Amino acid sequence: xxxxxxxxxxxxxxxxxxxxxxxxxxxxxxxxxxxxxxxxxxxxxxxxxxxxxxxxxxxxxxxxxxxxxxxxxxxxxxxxxxxxxxxxxxxxxxxxxxxxxxxxxxxxxxxxxxxxxxxxxxxxxxxxxxxxxxxxxxxxxxxxxxxxxxxxxxxxxxxxxxxxxxxxxxxxxxxxxxxxxxxxxxxxxxxxxxxxxxxxxxxxxxxxxxxxxxxxxxxxxxxxxxxxxxxxxxxxxxxxxxxxxxxxxxxxxxxxxxxxxxxxxxxxxxxxxxxxxxxxxxxxxxxxxxxxxxxxxxxxxxxxxxxxxxxxxxxxxxxx
Amino acid sequence: xxxxxxxxxxxxxxxxxxxxxxxxxxxxxxxxxxxxxxxxxxxxxxxxxxxxxxxxxxxxxxxxxxxxxxxxxxxxxxxxxxxxxxxxxxxxxxxxxxxxxxxxxxxxxxxxxxxxxxxxxxxxxxxxxxxxxxxxxxxxxxxxxxxxxxxxxxxxxxxxxxxxxxxxxxxxxxxxxxxxxxxxxxxxxxxxxxxxxxxxxxxxxxxxxxxxxxxxxxxxxxxxxxxxxxxxxxxxxxxxxxxxxxxxxxxxxxxxxxxxxxxxxxxxxxxxxxxxxxxxxxxxxxxxxxxxx
Amino acid sequence: xxxxxxxxxxxxxxxxxxxxxxxxxxxxxxxxxxxxxxxxxxxxxxxxxxxxxxxxxxxxxxxxxxxxxxxxxxxxxxxxxxxxxxxxxxxxxxxxxxxxxxxxxxxxxxxxxxxxxxxxxxxxxxxxxxxxxxxxxxxxxxxxxxxxxxxxxxxxxxxxxxxxxxxxxxxxxxxxxxxxxxxxxxxxxxxxxxxxxxxxxxxxxxxxxxxxxxxxxxxxxxxxxxxxxxxxxxxxxxxxxxxxxxxxxxxxx
Numbered sequence: 018x019x020x021x022x023x024x025x026x027x028x029x030x031x032x033x034x035x036x037x038x039x040x041x042x043x044x045x046x047x048x049x050x051x052x053x054x055x056x057x058x059x060x061x062x063x064x065x066x067x068x069x070x071x072x073x074x075x076x077x078x079x080x081x082x083x084x085x086x087x088x089x090x091x092x093x094x095x096x097x098x099x100x101x102x103x104x105x106x107x108x109x110x111x112x113x114x115x116x117x118x119x120x121x122x123x124x125x126x127x128x129x130x131x132x133x134x135x136x137x138x139x140x141x142x143x144x145x146x147x148x149x150x151x152x153x154x155x156x157x158x159x160x161x162x163x164x165x166x167x168x169x170x171x172x173x174x175x176x177x178x179x180x181x182x183x184x185x186x187x188x189x190x191x192x193x194x195x196x197x198x199x200x201x202x203x204x205x206x207x208x209x210x211x212x213x214x215x216x217x218x219x220x221x222x223x224x225x226x227x228x229x230x231x232x233x234x235x236x237x238x239x240x241x242x243x244x245x246x247x248x249x250x251x252x253x254x255x256x257x258x259x260x261x262x263x264x265x266x267x268x269x270x271x272x273x274x275x276x277x278x279x280x281x282x283x284x285x286x287x288x289x290x291x292x293x294x295x296x297x298x299x300x301x302x303x304x305x306x307x308x309x310x311x312x313x314x315x316x317x318x319x320x321x322x323x324x325x326x327x328x329x330x331x332x333x334x335x336x337x
Numbered sequence: 338x339x340x341x342x343x344x345x346x347x348x349x350x351x352x353x354x355x356x357x358x359x360x361x362x363x364x365x366x367x368x369x370x371x372x373x374x375x376x377x378x379x380x381x382x383x384x385x386x387x388x389x390x391x392x393x394x395x396x397x398x399x400x401x402x403x404x405x406x407x408x409x410x411x412x413x414x415x416x417x418x419x420x421x422x423x424x425x426x427x428x429x430x431x432x433x434x435x436x437x438x439x440x441x442x443x444x445x446x447x448x449x450x451x452x453x454x455x456x457x458x459x460x461x462x463x464x465x466x467x468x469x470x471x472x473x474x475x476x477x478x479x480x481x482x483x484x485x486x487x488x489x490x491x492x493x494x495x496x497x498x499x500x501x502x503x504x505x506x507x508x509x510x511x512x513x514x515x516x517x518x519x520x521x522x523x524x525x526x527x528x529x530x531x532x533x534x535x536x537x538x539x540x541x542x543x544x545x546x547x548x549x550x551x552x553x554x555x556x557x558x559x560x561x562x563x564x565x566x567x568x569x570x571x572x573x574x575x576x577x578x579x580x581x582x583x584x585x586x587x588x589x590x591x592x593x594x595x596x597x598x599x600x601x602x603x604x605x606x607x608x609x610x611x612x613x614x615x616x617x618x619x620x621x622x623x624x625x626x627x628x629x630x
Numbered sequence: 631x632x633x634x635x636x637x638x639x640x641x642x643x644x645x646x647x648x649x650x651x652x653x654x655x656x657x658x659x660x661x662x663x664x665x666x667x668x669x670x671x672x673x674x675x676x677x678x679x680x681x682x683x684x685x686x687x688x689x690x691x692x693x694x695x696x697x698x699x700x701x702x703x704x705x706x707x708x709x710x711x712x713x714x715x716x717x718x719x720x721x722x723x724x725x726x727x728x729x730x731x732x733x734x735x736x737x738x739x740x741x742x743x744x745x746x747x748x749x750x751x752x753x754x755x756x757x758x759x760x761x762x763x764x765x766x767x768x769x770x771x772x773x774x775x776x777x778x779x780x781x782x783x784x785x786x787x788x789x790x791x792x793x794x795x796x797x798x799x800x801x802x803x804x805x806x807x808x809x810x811x812x813x814x815x816x817x818x819x820x821x822x823x824x825x826x827x828x829x830x831x832x833x834x835x836x837x838x839x840x841x842x843x844x845x846x847x848x849x850x851x852x853x854x855x856x857x858x859x860x861x862x863x864x865x866x867x868x869x870x871x872x873x874x875x876x877x878x879x880x881x882x883x
Contacts, residue, residue, distance in 0.1 A: 075436050122618050129375050129435055130617055133568060137614035140565065144607040205738040205757075212735050215724045222686065222718070224710030224739045224797065263561075267443055274440065304455060310447030317440045318430055 022335035023203060026281075029336075030199055033282060034192045041184055049184050055292045056187040057248050058272070060194045062284030064241025065269035067198065070279035071207060072234040073214025074124075078135030080265035081119070081142035082239040084258075085112040086246025091256035092152065094165050101168045101177065105247045112243020113236050115142075120235035124228060136263065143261040158257025166254055183252050190248050191285070194241055198281050201237065202337045210234055211279070242269075271309060274316045277325030281337045286324055342476035347595045353483045353552070355590025356490035357545045359583050361563050362570035363497060364541030366582045369571065371514045371534045374428060374438045378445035379542055380564025385449055386416050386543025387555040388457045394464045401465035405551070408464065413543040419449075420539030424532050433531070446560075453557040466551035486548045493544065494583060501579065510534060566593075569613045575622055635698040637662040637831050638683065638801060643692035645678055652678040654855035655692065662800070665823065665832045667842040670852035676835045677719060679852065680803050683833075684716040685709045697800070711743055713800035717790045717807065719835070725779025729770060732778050732789055733761045736796035764796035768822060784815045788822075795826065802826060803833045808841055820844050843867075 037056070041049060061083050068074045089111030093099035099107075123134045147155045166177040168186075175182045201207045209230050212220045221227050250256050259265070269284075276287025291312065295305055320327060329336040365379045389412040394404035423445055431437040470481030501507035513520045513530045521527050542563070546555075553559070570589050574581030589609070596605040638660040645653040653675045660666050668676050681687045683694060685706030693702045701709055710716075724732050737760035741752040765771045768788040773781065778789060787807060794802050804823070808816050816838070823832060823845055836842050842849060842863070849866045851859045859869050866872055 075439065077439075122615070125618050126621060129373075129439070130621055132375070132436075132439060133572065134614050134617050137568075137610050137617070141607055141611045141614070144603055144610065148601070148603045148607060205734075205742065208731055208735055208738070211727065211731075212724055215726055216722055218686075219718070219722045219724065220735070221706050222684065222710060222716050223736050223793065224707050224743075226705075226707050270440065270443075304451050306447040306454075307451040310444040310449075310451065313444030313447070314427055314441050317437045317444070318427065321437065 025335055026337050027199070030195060030281065033285070034188070034195065037188050037191070038185075041181070041188075046180065049180055051292065051296065052289075053180070053184045053187040054253065055288050056191040056285075057245050057252065058268075058292070059285040059288040060191055060248070061242050061245035062269045062272040062276070062288050063191075063194050063198055063281075064238045064243075064245060066273045066278065066280075066284045067201065067210075067238040067241065068234055069270065070273055070277075070283070071202065071210040071214065072231055074231065074234070075128075075132050075270075076123075076135040077132050077263070077266050077270070078119070078123075078137075078139030079238075079242055079269055080261050080263065081139040082112045082116055082242035083246040083249075083265055083269075084142060084146065084261035085115045085239075086243030086248075087250045087256045087260050088146065088153065088246075089243065090247035091159065091161060091250035094161055094251065095159050095256070096152065098165065101166060101251045105244075105251060108247025108250065109240055109244045112246065113240040115243075116235045116239020117232070120232045120239075124231050124235065136266065139261065139263070139266055143258060143263075146258040146261050153256070153258065156258050158255055158259070161250065161254040161256070163254070166251055168251075177252055178254065186252065187248070190244065194244065195281065195285070197241075199337060202281055206230070206233070214279075267309075271313055271316075274321075274323055275312065277323030277327070277329070280323070280325040280329060283323055283325040290324075344595070345474075346477060346479075348591065349479060349483070351591035351593060351595055352487050352587075353590075354593055355587045356487045357549045358563070358566055358570060358590050359494060359586035360490050360545035360548075361542045362567040362574070362582050362586050363494065363579065364538035364545075365567045366571045366574070366579065367541070368535055368538035370578075371510055372428075372433055372531050373435060374433055374535070375435070375442070376535075376538065377439060377442040377564070378423070378449060379442075379538070379567060380560030380562075381446050381449040381453075382416050382420060382539040382560075383542040383546045383563045384453060384555075384557060384560035385419065386412050386546030387550045387559060388453055388557065389415055389543075390547040390550045391462045391464050391555045392457075402467035405464065405467035405547075408550075409544070409547050412547050413540040416543035417536040417540040421532060421536045424535040428535065429528070429531070450557060450560070457555075457557055459557065461554040461556040463554045464550040480552075482551060486552070489548060490545075493541075497541070498579060565610070569609065572613055572617050635695075636660055637664075637697060638833075639695040640683070641693050641695075643679070643682055643694060644690050645682055645687065646690050651855050653682060653689075656852075656855075656857055658850065658857065660801075660831065660833060662831050663827070664847045665827050665834065665845050667834045667836050667846035667849045668852060669836065669839075669842055669849060670858070674852040675855035676852050677805060678855075680716065680805060680833065680835060684714050684803055686716070710739070710797065710799075714803070715794040715797045715799035715801070716803045717794045717805060719805035719809070721783070721786045721790055723778045723786055723789050723793070725777070727778055728774065729765070729776050729778050729781065729789060730761055730774040733764050733792050733796050736793040737761050737764065740796065740798050760796060764792045767795055767825065768792040769818070784811050787811060787815075788819075791822065791826075799830055801833060802830045803835075805835045806837060807834070808836065808838050816841060 040052065044052065064082070065079050068076055086108040090104040090108030093104045093107055094101065119135070119138050123131055123138065126134050146153045153159065163178050168175040168177055177183060177186065209220065209225055213227055213230060217227055246260065272287035272291055273284050274287070275291055276283030276285065295308060298308060299305065316323065322330060325336065361383055365376060368374055368376050390408035393408040393411050397404045397407055427441050428438055431441060466482040468482060471478045472481050472484065501510065509525050509530060512523070512525055513527055517527055566589065570582060570585045573589065574585035636659045640656055640658045642655040642657065643653060644651060644655050656679060668679070670676050678687070682689050685704060689702065693700055695701070696709070696712060696714060701712065734757055738757055741756060741760065745751050762771060765774060768791055770785060770788055770792060773785070778786065781789060791804070791807065808819055811819060820841060826832060834845065846863055848861065849863055850857055851866060851872050859866060859872050861869070
């Protein structure tokens, strides 16, 4: 029973990852570039999904974790000439640490207050990037020199600005996060998170420290989002305050809602779909925000479970 | 200018900010208090009020007062109507679920902003003040219009307060706020009260915006700051408390005016936002509010 | 652990809501292995009392000893870890999760604790076995994959008990477990509680007097937040104060 469903789900996820690898040879150049970017953003969405989709915490401040990854990785590369590997690790660490501190404070609140508090902490982060404009160049941002964007491995040096290496590094990062999400969701910890979403009081009376579990979810989520940010900085070479604005807290919410909150593959699906909708419609209209707005309202009115959430409910109950 | 007059000027400017902020935040507070809905699109109703004010004031030629008065009447009405449509078509269908309404009002925020950009454009446009009286103080001259804004805001807040505490409509609203189910059982049309409150909240923001456009130009992105400041005010004042909202608006408006004279505005905003977030974490009932029932 | 000390003891336990003393300085003692029923009219403070014991609400005054250790200040989840399990009066299973996952949440708690105390790490197979055992005992083994919310009401009550069982508690608190069950289901339930009592102490809040008389070793009667009487079923039946306060009233629920 449970074992067979796990095998089936595992095979599905591995098939998706294999398809992403194969797509490289099937797609034209332009779409390889788009997909690399989408995969990095899907990691961001997957991180958000841990907190929002599984633990049921509506955060409006996840831009700060993404941006912590961007700045945590980008600033050392730009100002200190750090190697890409160390910078990436610093970015992830910065996001996890920030999530720990923010979580310890914000998780004292629930519901609407949690949403406002996370939004405000994120706004403070954004203002901080503006305040230290001599280091960050604020909205204008910094472009990492191409020479700095090289990943030095023993006996091998990878140029991260090369489209092929960019694509496969994005796939690799996404694979790690996807399989990690899969493992978390299937683990006892994931079961506790879902239960917290459904009924916090009952979870407490089953002997779980709800606060610590939520905090752990925040830190994991923060680390994933920061990994996306750090990868974005070194792969695409641009860091700026824009990534810390409220809009970047709302985008992962939209992607996750669209793909299906609380599904492992939902964030990828939502990000791909939304990215291409905007990409295609931008040929006809510049009203990009209109599409985002309408999508949010339509989703919340008619498809609150998103694409995969609806599919799971109707047909594939084993989908994690 | 020496320190005394400088401080007086900063205080006057702060009071103008506070006056407009109090009206805007009052709208947000009312909607949250009665409906338990966090309206993220509130700032966009403010923006819409300002943009429409520009539109209506350009319809008439002649004395600027005519155009301004036309805007003062029509702009809030149109914004109220827009809010009413949003409430009926979206929020009601969501059954006012707190999280779903937040997502939906974020959607409205983007839609209104984009429509303003498409039809109004990216420019900032001024509206002429209805009169250009300058009041001569011993140290500097001060805009009579700004003083009128403070007076108008006080008048409107008093009117709102009287409606809430002295009339049947106010009683119905407070009853609904206190306990939706019981109110329903007593035959109060809760559904209609919600629609009216949401429209009224948006109209307060629109009035505030019309008052401010002769001082600050209308722009399609102008909604974000009032939204964040209103959140701050409503939180400090205690969610849903009218008196707290007004006191907090004056406090924030004044300190904003005075602090930005002496500190970098970014740093001031940073510290203020952080402090407010901490207030919400450690004193969720606000600095002036009572502990939750 | 001293064998002579009772499993659970409260001294002067009180809780007020506003001006109302819902639980008023209750001294209570429960020995290991007992089935104890708490009865009393509605509003007597029974649910508040057991909520204080399991830590859902904090007392205004008094102490709670569990296995001789003061647990008054411990948060609820730590009391559960020490062996106090509570099943809710209003069914509060996780309706959107499968029956398996509901029980697994309880079973994995015990397995994690075991591993933390230096035992071996548990495998998914251990978890499945733990869940299967608990479901077997309440007779829901064939419904493991169903969504819990889709179960019939009587089965939801049983699932609630299975979750309590999977924790392998020392003290299982059942808050009106037979409410809303059919007569046939109640008979099955009585047998189930007798089975549970072989491995755990049972504290039962119950309105249904035949169930109480059939199960309880001793009965505590509460009224107005205080203990009115305590004794064997026969003693309680004969107590005139109890009859006046409780048994004398027509049995309307």
